[in-house]
Amino acid sequence: xxxxxxxxRAKAKAQIEEAADLDSLxxxxxxxLGKKGELKTLLNSMKDxxxxxxxxxxxxxxxxxxxxxxxxxxxxxxxEAEALKQKLSFEKIDVTLPAKRAKVGNSHxxxxxxxEVERIFTGMGFTVVEGPExxxxxxxxxALNIPANHPAKDEQDTFYITKxxxxxxxxxxxxxxxxxxxxxxxxxxxxxxxxxxxxVDATHSPSFHQIEGMVIDKGITMSDLKGTLEQFVQELxxxxxxxKFRPHHFPFTEPSAEMDVSCFKCGGKGCRFCKGEGxxxxxxxxxxxxxxxxxxxxxxxxxxxxxxxxxLERITLLKYEIDDMRLLYENDIRFLDQF
Ligand code: DAH
Numbered sequence: 001x002x003x004x005x006x007x008x009r010a011k012a013k014a015q016i017e018e019a020a021d022l023d024s025l026x027x028x029x030x031x032x033l034g035k036k037g038e039l040k041t042l043l044n045s046m047k048d049x050x051x052x053x054x055x056x057x058x059x060x061x062x063x064x065x066x067x068x069x070x071x072x073x074x075x076x077x078x079x080e081a082e083a084l085k086q087k088l089s090f091e092k093i094d095v096t097l098p099a100k101r102a103k104v105g106n107s108h109x110x111x112x113x114x115x116e117v118e119r120i121f122t123g124m125g126f127t128v129v130e131g132p133e134x135x136x137x138x139x140x141x142x143a144l145n146i147p148a149n150h151p152a153k154d155e156q157d158t159f160y161i162t163k164x165x166x167x168x169x170x171x172x173x174x175x176x177x178x179x180x181x182x183x184x185x186x187x188x189x190x191x192x193x194x195x196x197x198x199x200v201d202a203t204h205s206p207s208f209h210q211i212e213g214m215v216i217d218k219g220i221t222m223s224d225l226k227g228t229l230e231q232f233v234q235e236l237x238x239x240x241x242x243x244k245f246r247p248h249h250f251p252f253t254e255p256s257a258e259m260d261v262s263c264f265k266c267g268g269k270g271c272r273f274c275k276g277e278g279x280x281x282x283x284x285x286x287x288x289x290x291x292x293x294x295x296x297x298x299x300x301x302x303x304x305x306x307x308x309x310x311x312l313e314r315i316t317l318l319k320y321e322i323d324d325m326r327l328l329y330e331n332d333i334r335f336l337d338q339f
Contacts, residue, residue, distance in 0.1 A: 001042075001049065003030050008038055012068045020141060025079065028159050029072055039065055055160055072168050109339045110209065110328060113316045114191055117211055120235045126189045126213065131174035133193055137164045139173035145254040152251050157197035159206075167195035168252045171212035175288075178214065179296035182255065184289065185217035189311065202324045209312035215296055216298065216305035222255070224264065225285060225306035229259055232281070237264045238313070244279055253307060265321075273321070280318060286294020 013030055019025045032038055042061060049057050107115070118128055131139075144163040146152050159167040174190035199205040215224065228259065233241045242262040250256040260281050263274035270276040285308035290300035313325055320339060323329070327335050 005060055006291050009064050009067060016071045022079055025075055030066055109316050109320050110312055113319055114312055120190045120232055126187045129178060129188050129190050130192060131177050131190060133168055135166055135168040139176050140166060140168050143176040144172050145289050145291050146251045159195050159197055169196050170194055171210040174212050176296050177213045179298055182297060187215050189213050205325055211310040211312055214305060214307040214326060216302055216303055220304045220306060222287060233261050237261060250284055250286055252289050252292050254287035254289045259283050259285055283308050
């Protein structure tokens with residue numbers, strides 16, 4: 001028995017010293033100490049040992065097992081340390097290399113302009129509100145004094161979802177939703193996405209943005225409209241900007257106007273930028289139609305108001321002198337990086 005144990009111990013020592021990796025170390029462990037391992041087999045033959053010798057033999061077997069386990073653990077530790085050393089030398093980091101700066105994004109030009117517009121109007125006491133992009137025919141048309149069969153309905157090529165549900169063609173329905181709440185007076189700004197079935201070109205897109213504005217209070221007149229919008233464009237385009245109101249027609253305002261600003265490139269003399277006009281159209285506006293007030297539950301005998309609608313992309317293109325609207329949507333970083 002003693003001989004046999006010495007043999008196993010010597011063999012184990014040799015095998016462990018020769019083991020090339022952790023896997024073969026494990027194989028050795030199983031072969032020697034496992035359920036069917038040599039040591040176990042030896043223990044099973046205890047029955048052949050005289051009973052008085054059994055404790056001694058048992059102790060011997062244990063000693064050998066402990067010795068083998070110790071050797072295995074020692075070898076394993078050495079191998080793991082070696083593997084770690086190799087890994088570290090592989091992944092060596094040269095901290096003296098020059099740093100690469102992480103790319104930081106920047107605001108989309110539309111976002112920058114919208115934030116500027118919101119800053120100007122909130123400074124004048126306006127509150128920024130939102131309305132749904134999916135609207136009903138009532139809010140998008142009917143309540144804005146655009147009844148069925150009205151030609152204005154065809155002008156705005158509408159994406160219909162059902163006969164009564166559509167993608168809003170303008171942000172004006174938000175006016176109605178605010179008026180219906182009945183919290184007067186109102187000074188609101190409603191920026192948002194609008195949709196029209198237009199072909200894509202340099203000045204059109206099926207989805208673009210408008211900024212709606214409305215003020216309702218007692219005694220609001222056209223001069224409030226003019227003063228507010230003049231203040232707005234002078235903050236946006238510069239102190240010397242002049243405004244001009246041209247009569248126009250919108251079903252929801254009466255009277256209605258389009259507002260031009262003096263060309264901020266040539267100051268009004270006429271240049272390539274303003275196509276020789278000296279003026280650039282930037283928004284539609286007017287005094288809220290009494291019928292529109294009444295439909296939303298506001299008494300036009302007591303209250304009056306003005307409203308306006310700005311095309312956000314139009315302002316962005318002007319302000320940054322971009323000549324193709326598509327550039328705003330392509331998200332080409334080389335383009336967007338410039339702003
Ligand atoms: N909703 C109009 C459009 O899409 C723009 C507009 C014009 C809005 C006059 C207004 C307004 O609030 O008073 O063309």
